[in-house]
Amino acid sequence: MKWLTVHLGEIAIDMQPGFAMQPDRGQAGIPHLRTNNVSEDGRLDLSLIKRVMPSKEQIEKYSLLPGDILFNNTNSKELVGKTAFFNENGQFLFSNHMTRIRVDEKIADHRFIARYLHWIWRTGGFRAMVTQWVNQAAINRSQLARIPLSLPPLSEQRRIVEILDQADALRRKRAEADAKAERILPALFIKMFGNPVTNPKGWDAFELGDLCTKITSGSRGWAKYTGRGDAFFVRTQDINDGEISGDLLAVDPPSGAEAERTRLCCGDVVVTITGMVGKAAVFRAQCQNMYVSQHVALLRPRPSLESEYLAAFANFLAGSVPVLARFQYGQTKPGLGFRELRAARIPLPPIELQRQFVSQAQNIRTLRRNRYCAGAKLEELWSTLLQRAFSGQVTARWREAHMQEILAGMKQQAKWLTGESTRGGRQTPRLQQSLFREEMPK
Template identity: 40%
Template sequence: MKWKMLPFAKVAEVITGNTPSKKEPENYGYGIPWVKPHDLDTWQPITKTEENLSEIGQKKSRLIPPGSVMVCCIGSIGKVGIAGTKLATNQQINSLIFKPEIEPKFGYYYCCHILPIFKSEARQAVISILNKSNFEKITIPLPPLSEQRRIVEILDQADALRRMRAEAYAKAERILPALFIKMFGDPATNPMGWEMLPISDLAQVQGGLQLTPKRENYPITMPYLRVANIYRDKLALDEIKYIKVTKNELERIALQSDDILMVEGHGNRQEIGRCAIWDASIQPCLHQNHLIRVRVDKTKAEPIYISAFINSSGGREQLFRFGKTTSGLNTISVSNVRNTIIPLPPLTLQKSYALQVQAAKDIQRQVDKQREKIDKLFSCILQRAFSGELTAKWREAHMKELLAEMEEQAKALNLRDNADFQQLSLL
């Protein structure tokens, strides 16, 4: 069976969202959900959002019904969601209101499956854009409705397993902040009255290397870390870049195991100062100037404790106060980091915390591996679903009914007199 492939414009109404004027506060408030890109990529149908449109704002927006499939087409290309209630979206999102011949959840899963197509069709600029015209030309398979529902039923079962694993991972993520508060108290208020010291009393703080054209003539090529490699308590080492350095720079900037790396500058104020501990998985390795290195004196403090404090509400609040904004970039300095005040519990208590953190991270790594396997399995199931393999045996058992359905679909979509209609039959 080869399914007919039809453009979105043939099987759905495509609605681009908009933003009612922010200069008119009466447009916003209690009312219907207003979806923006960060509200997407959730398993559940969307019924709540951070911002809502008032009755006045609704009249200036483009409302979409429950079951509409939303796709981000500006910026975070390919993020997908499905409406669980009547709502509106901003202009970064195109919504597909499918005709009766496409099951909404089938359309949703298909959009999740074709992220590479969305990205390949987008115009690459400072901000990636997939315009409405190109979006409408993207094609979707047209199985009979009963087969679409069978595919959705199977995918829902597989997706439920993914959700369970994701929930287990989220629980594991919450363990460490709770453990920190249990052992040391609220980091913002220091209720246990620990001695307060600046980081400069506990560690060496060092800036990184600036990327400049003159480096092309330097003799040594080395891997280096940048902001994209450092997340809150996580390293992302999938993409490592290289820099040319002098021998002196290599000796001065080379990272050591347990160094803390902090983000010096970021467009999002919430991300300045986020940090992770270097695991020495790449040796030797350097860091650029948008990261600040903190090398803890282990006779005075535990790197795991210091890192946890910096990432906590207490540490972040100090860094927010220090931060400066220039041309939309929020920054902190080496001096700011040195002057950050940290409550210092007894070293034995810090070491006990570090051991428990390591044990929890071992569990997290196991959960990560399981999640990766399940995600790969789900991707494989999606591939089989939209190639027709997943329901091949089911289709054989229901062939007569399916052919009748396909003919009805063709009539409804005005395909009956089209030569392409022949593709709706067995090849």
């Protein structure tokens, strides 16, 4: 059974872009949802909210209601199209980079449409549609109205949403468990060594320059050597969660002392010195040639300092930043120079205690790798489920058991879309008639 193909504008009764307003510095006023409030997972993220002091007219025009759909209309090309279902109580408004969508509930389920639009974004379906500027891309209302959708009967839409909600709840629980597991290593560090900032155990502290045989960073001007070769290039974006990414930029380094100076040896610690300063990881690959970029420092510890301990110390959060960031220079463009790194003082526990930590940290890393592999498999299954859901495969057997209900729903769909049904004695408004004419390219 083939689903009906419609344009979003044919089932929408409202597509309203928001308004721009500077946030209140005192964080007073009404929450004003922005691009960061729709996650790449298609969920509403209220962890960071800006508040504004709007006029009465703005409140009336731009308020969100439970059941609304939030579509990210302006962002980088990769992020335009993120979509979330809004189901919050209380007063919320939305910025001009978001579009509020309301669909006719007689023929479309808001949750189904929200998930469908976000699925289109996940699969890259919006990238060819966007209007690209220098630093931004956008989809306007007329483009949004012309997005084609395969629309099953309302009862089947609800069944699909039910299945996806159940699967997504399992993904959310897994993500919560992973977040808790990420706190194990810092907790172990605290238990064994105490807070490295306050050093409550009174370990003797030494400057890093005295605890390392080498502190250096990569060379400038290596861009011409990247994109080819059998070696790899470690950049700031390649160091996250205490690990070096497995997806590195290839590099064909020049021969000579300069390349040898920046080549990593097993046991070296890499530390980001620009951007997000202080992120660290241990280089453990003995059979791979890797080199650090100019934005990454290479630290080679002496025998009295275990690499795993040094990296865990560096990654320990002092407030919201890694502990080594306390030694950075500059405010608008912070960084860590060799002088700051060498002068940074680090508590030095007995080597036997450091080795005990290394042993337990290795077990934690093994568990983390297993979690990552399981998480990647789960995301593959989720992507497959979404594809099957929006192609009708997930509900194939359900349709067979509910054929009469489906046929009745399809008949009702057709009536509403052709304007035969009425609401309150008047024909259902067709938003697309105005939207398809709006902002059309000349």
